Amino acid sequence: QVQLVESGGGLVKPGGSLRLSCAASGFTFSDYYMSWIRQAPGKGLEWVSYISSSGTNIYYADSVKGRFSISRDIAKNSLYLQMNSLTADDTAVYFCAREAITAAGLLDSWGQGTLVTVSS
Amino acid sequence: EVVMTQSPATLSVSPGERATLSCGASQYVSSNLAWYQQKPGQAPRLLIYGASTRATGIPARFTGSGSGTDFTLTISSLQSEDFAVYYCQQYNNWPQLTFGGGTKVEIK
Numbered sequence: 001q002v003q004l005v006e007s008g009g010g011l012v013k014p015g016g017s018l019r020l021s022c023a024a025s026g027f028t029f030s031d032y033y034m035s036w037i038r039q040a041p042g043k044g045l046e047w048v049s050y051i052s053s054s055g056t057n058i059y060y061a062d063s064v065k066g067r068f069s070i071s072r073d074i075a076k077n078s079l080y081l082q083m084n085s086l087t088a089d090d091t092a093v094y095f096c097a098r099e100a101i102t103a104a105g106l107l108d109s110w111g112q113g114t115l116v117t118v119s120s
Numbered sequence: 121e122v123v124m125t126q127s128p129a130t131l132s133v134s135p136g137e138r139a140t141l142s143c144g145a146s147q148y149v150s151s152n153l154a155w156y157q158q159k160p161g162q163a164p165r166l167l168i169y170g171a172s173t174r175a176t177g178i179p180a181r182f183t184g185s186g187s188g189t190d191f192t193l194t195i196s197s198l199q200s201e202d203f204a205v206y207y208c209q210q211y212n213n214w215p216q217l218t219f220g221g222g223t224k225v226e227i228k
Binding site: 035037044045046047050059061095100103104105106107108109110111112113 | 152154156162163164165166169170175207209211212214215216217218219220221222
């Protein structure tokens with residue numbers, strides 16, 4: 001079955017960096033668009049970034065543009081999010097999600113999330 | 121950006137009763153609207169896509185309706201496992217996905 005497992009979260013100081021990973025299994029990773037979604041404590045869901053199946057096309061939310069970088073490694077069936085210049089506003093659970101092959105933007109499978117806390 | 125607005129923020133319902141959740145879009149999104157259910161400490165789970173199509177394994181008591189800018193999720197007879205937070209999400213303006221603020225369905 002489809003499985004997405006995030007890792008790499010933790011406590012980081014303001015201005016610091018962190019790299020999140022998402023290990024995919026149970027489906028042909030190279031066929032699917034992928035996204036990162038985040039959820040601040042007690043808050044709603046916010047789309048962060050998208051990457052096409054080949055990695056050619058990439059988009060970011062304005063709130064992270066210029067600071068975050070999404071990438072994927074087809075050989076390792078993995079998705080990544082490099083986060084730089086972190087601020088307290090970036091504190092959240094970060095989910096990786098698969099976009100449905102029949103409808104771009106429809107998030108049909110989600111990982112359990114990894115918590116990123118930005119604090120001094 | 122397409123702003124999604126959900127109401128009410130909290131809905132108190134007794135088990136077995138009907139729950140009606142609303143979602144509005146600030147601009148036309150056609151039927152490119154999904155609903156997700158999220159329980160505490162868990163990831164969101166896809167319930168409805170295309171505004172009205174149930175995802176695999178979703179019980180028939182969940183019904184989605186609407187198109188354009190106004191959408192509704194109805195849970196016909198609430199079961200104990202349905203108490204959760206529900207989010208709507210538009211994907212018409214892909215890849216700039218946006219979510220509503222959520223409706224918490226709690227036990228009355």
